[in-house]
Amino acid sequence: MDNILIIDRIKSVIGSCDQFTPLHIPIFDDREVELLSECVESNFVSSVGAFCDRFETALAEYTGAKRAVLCVNGTSALHLALRVAGVESNDEVLIPSLSFVATANAVRYAGAIPHFVDCERDHFGMDPLKLREHLQTIGESRDGLLYNRETGRVIRCVVPMHAFGHPVLLKELTSVVNEYSLKLVEDAAESLGSFYEGKHTGTFGECGILSFNGNKVMTTGGGGAILFNDEQLADHAKYLSTTAKRPHKWEFYHDEMGYNYRMPALNAAMGCAQMEKLPKMLEQKRALASRYEQAFAGLDGLRFLTEPSNCQSNYWLNAIVLDEPNLEQRDAILEATNSQNIMTRPVWTPLHLLPMYADCPRMDLSATEEVAQRIINIPSTAGL
Amino acid sequence: MDNILIIDRIKSVIGSCDQFTPLHIPIFDDREVELLSECVESNFVSSVGAFCDRFETALAEYTGAKRAVLCVNGTSALHLALRVAGVESNDEVLIPSLSFVATANAVRYAGAIPHFVDCERDHFGMDPLKLREHLQTIGESRDGLLYNRETGRVIRCVVPMHAFGHPVLLKELTSVVNEYSLKLVEDAAESLGSFYEGKHTGTFGECGILSFNGNKVMTTGGGGAILFNDEQLADHAKYLSTTAKRPHKWEFYHDEMGYNYRMPALNAAMGCAQMEKLPKMLEQKRALASRYEQAFAGLDGLRFLTEPSNCQSNYWLNAIVLDEPNLEQRDAILEATNSQNIMTRPVWTPLHLLPMYADCPRMDLSATEEVAQRIINIPSTAGL
Numbered sequence: 001m002d003n004i005l006i007i008d009r010i011k012s013v014i015g016s017c018d019q020f021t022p023l024h025i026p027i028f029d030d031r032e033v034e035l036l037s038e039c040v041e042s043n044f045v046s047s048v049g050a051f052c053d054r055f056e057t058a059l060a061e062y063t064g065a066k067r068a069v070l071c072v073n074g075t076s077a078l079h080l081a082l083r084v085a086g087v088e089s090n091d092e093v094l095i096p097s098l099s100f101v102a103t104a105n106a107v108r109y110a111g112a113i114p115h116f117v118d119c120e121r122d123h124f125g126m127d128p129l130k131l132r133e134h135l136q137t138i139g140e141s142r143d144g145l146l147y148n149r150e151t152g153r154v155i156r157c158v159v160p161m162h163a164f165g166h167p168v169l170l171k172e173l174t175s176v177v178n179e180y181s182l183k184l185v186e187d188a189a190e191s192l193g194s195f196y197e198g199k200h201t202g203t204f205g206e207c208g209i210l211s212f213n214g215n216k217v218m219t220t221g222g223g224g225a226i227l228f229n230d231e232q233l234a235d236h237a238k239y240l241s242t243t244a245k246r247p248h249k250w251e252f253y254h255d256e257m258g259y260n261y262r263m264p265a266l267n268a269a270m271g272c273a274q275m276e277k278l279p280k281m282l283e284q285k286r287a288l289a290s291r292y293e294q295a296f297a298g299l300d301g302l303r304f305l306t307e308p309s310n311c312q313s314n315y316w317l318n319a320i321v322l323d324e325p326n327l328e329q330r331d332a333i334l335e336a337t338n339s340q341n342i343m344t345r346p347v348w349t350p351l352h353l354l355p356m357y358a359d360c361p362r363m364d365l366s367a368t369e370e371v372a373q374r375i376i377n378i379p380s381t382a383g384l
Numbered sequence: 385m386d387n388i389l390i391i392d393r394i395k396s397v398i399g400s401c402d403q404f405t406p407l408h409i410p411i412f413d414d415r416e417v418e419l420l421s422e423c424v425e426s427n428f429v430s431s432v433g434a435f436c437d438r439f440e441t442a443l444a445e446y447t448g449a450k451r452a453v454l455c456v457n458g459t460s461a462l463h464l465a466l467r468v469a470g471v472e473s474n475d476e477v478l479i480p481s482l483s484f485v486a487t488a489n490a491v492r493y494a495g496a497i498p499h500f501v502d503c504e505r506d507h508f509g510m511d512p513l514k515l516r517e518h519l520q521t522i523g524e525s526r527d528g529l530l531y532n533r534e535t536g537r538v539i540r541c542v543v544p545m546h547a548f549g550h551p552v553l554l555k556e557l558t559s560v561v562n563e564y565s566l567k568l569v570e571d572a573a574e575s576l577g578s579f580y581e582g583k584h585t586g587t588f589g590e591c592g593i594l595s596f597n598g599n600k601v602m603t604t605g606g607g608g609a610i611l612f613n614d615e616q617l618a619d620h621a622k623y624l625s626t627t628a629k630r631p632h633k634w635e636f637y638h639d640e641m642g643y644n645y646r647m648p649a650l651n652a653a654m655g656c657a658q659m660e661k662l663p664k665m666l667e668q669k670r671a672l673a674s675r676y677e678q679a680f681a682g683l684d685g686l687r688f689l690t691e692p693s694n695c696q697s698n699y700w701l702n703a704i705v706l707d708e709p710n711l712e713q714r715d716a717i718l719e720a721t722n723s724q725n726i727m728t729r730p731v732w733t734p735l736h737l738l739p740m741y742a743d744c745p746r747m748d749l750s751a752t753e754e755v756a757q758r759i760i761n762i763p764s765t766a767g768l
Contacts, residue, residue, distance in 0.1 A: 028424050036424070037417045043409055045605040045654070046598020072456050072606065075644035101627055101638045108641055109493075214430020214648075221429040221648030222456065243485055250718055250729040254485045257492055257740050260459035264598070264605030267650065270429070334634055348636040356641050 003336040006302075006320070009295040010342055013288070014384045017341045021379045024317065026219045027281055032273040039269035047242060049265030051272055056225070058275045059210070063192075063200040065227035067234035070263035070271075071241060074189040074211025077224035078106035080261055082157065084226075084237045085183045085206040087112050091156040092148055092361060094182070096126050097350040097368045099161045103187050104351045104360075107159070115148070115155065116352045116362035123308050124347075124371055125168030126160040132176045134363040139180060146180045151361055157183040162191035162201050163347075164377070165217070165316030166308055170196045170204050177205070185209075189224070192217050193282045193314035202227045207237070212267075217281065217314050217382075218274035220267040238262075281382035282314055288384050289315040296320060305375075317377045319347075325373035333376055347375040387720040390686075390704070393679040394726055397672070398768045401725040405763045408701065410603045411665055416657040423653035431626060433649030435656055440609070442659045443594070447576075447584040449611035451618035454647035454655075455625060458573040458595025461608035462490035464645055466541065468610075468621045469567045469590040471496050475540040476532055476745060478566070480510050481734040481752045483545045487571050488735045488744075491543075499532070499539065500736045500746035507692050508731075508755055509552030510544040516560045518747040523564060530564045535745055541567040546575035546585050547731075548761070549601070549700035550691055554580045554588050561589070569593075573608070576601050577666045577698035586611045591621070596651075601665065601698050601766075602658035604651040622646075665766035666698055672768050673699040680704060689759075702764045703731075709757035717760055731759040 011017055039051050052070055059068035071077035087093060089111030095103050097116040104114040117134070120127040139155065140147045146155045158177055160168040177184045184205025188194070191201040192210050202208025207230075212223035228234035244258030263271075289306070296304040302322050307313035322329060330346060337344040350368045351357050395401055423435050436454055443452035455461035471477060473495030479487050481500040488498040501518070504511040523539065524531045530539045542561055544552040561568045568589025572578070575585040576594050586592025591614075596607035612618035628642030647655075673690070680688040686706050691697035706713060714730060721728040734752045735741050 033421045036420045040412050073644045221650030252732040260457045266605030345634040
């Protein structure tokens, strides 16, 4: 495969690249400053304020969740989601090895142990069939709980992550989750605006989390949220996110260990402005993906990553995928594109290969290790 | 004592109180919106950006610290400060029982155990003499470490908190810290702008933390920072605050468990604007305190809390202090003032009285329990 050809195909979509083209940048107009200004004028810029309520309502409406609870970022949202979903110290939590490190970190913050699951080779989400086989081998159901026969620990929860915005095989996964009485918490950090059979990602399990980091579909500077279908879980999450302070006109009384995880109203104000343009940004991102798809059609040795069937993806990060794992070739393409002002990057180093997670329980992760040598993300900003 | 008299004295300082007077609100003008707007236009609103660097530089310059590292809030700053100061899982950390719950929570996030220390009765900071006596009784020095004879755990660190902005007895405390080879981490969440013998609080030990929550002297919506005199510790804290990602042009490699604790540039932009008016706000707050001091002079049964000798306080929260502990009287004053549109509040419930910290190691905490029945915070916004 000719790297020049790849660069030409990218340029045919995004233009000449005389200037550096980042992977993903936010889109702002006057509206963000308008609402930030309104927030400052209201004096409520911190953990309480109308913009927090307004942003939560907008998120719940858009995603179809009963409630959204704002957090300071996606990582804190996942930590809190795991806690309210019932993850306890020394539990095991099934997470993809192919994810950003925050997925594993949040499990550790909750005092639990990541247990790594392999991905399927089409869209790189958690492989439900392989997960079922693995649980058949190492799992032991007792008193309504699933135990890991090898470690003796409870396997409490499954956290699929919708990589690059493409929904995982939720139907098949939910079936495994139910079969083994597990809790489902979706890491939808990358998939705001992505739907599986018409239903928004992050709304299929106990709860799901979103991220509004600067590189995401929309941003609040830093921020995240948890989506709930259960009011009580949502109330508990909000309570824990605001130091678990019991409501009282003046007393400071906290009855469990809480967190300072509430998104400031200042950031929520930016979120409200971004929400207004979310549909348009998603439209632009899907149009960009469609142009990439055409540009890469018929090219030997690689494919452009398209959305799974029955799904509508936000195409957060576009990707080209080599037919065969080839680290040398992957890095040559990364070198060539980056040196030509086109920012590209590989997928994350699989989490089981990071030193602090090397000793965690896992299944066979051969697909993850292969896939990590095949993926290259390409510029994906809305409106490119 | 007559509650009407107290209300009159407060009104003589802050005015008629036809409208609700909050305890502490932020002061903004056009400058905040100007810098927020500049930040949005730059497109760098998230974890990287010129405003992060600029705010860090301004904080280091103002406090005299060698480095400041921004965090998402004061709680995360304290968690990270403890980690880089060497606090390990199952260590004990000496903290005041008279503090906001975040002080204890941060110790728990680090996997360590709060060990509660009593306060002195003048300014309610950690009591260094009582601490020394306690360590003489329960401490055992071995291999350069201090062990708690009763629990067998290492006592690693002391975290004094400068309550309401008034510096603790740092000289006496530092002497105990040195005597027992402990680490000193200052919780200066409330004391930006407070100096002990001319040196800014938070710069006396391994590191110190600040908070820019909405109720603090200045705000970034939500935010915090760690002050360092040691470049390497600062680098490590910044590294950990940004998921411990190793610098590389495209690879995602993390070599320890990090956090998503970096303050977004959007919030830092607000911080830059607030820093510009900090000196003026401090001046106004000190003038307000001085007016309160005069108004309460000569009143029987209580005193207005003034700054310790050799210190300059930011007077974050003004307080009146009953001569004798009297919960009934305290609550009557709280009722009377709040019902008259004057927001007042008591000090925090002592941490050893909260259910999740009830079993933590502690010394005699009689001063803390007394003092908690004597303190009433009164409106303290700059410019009142």
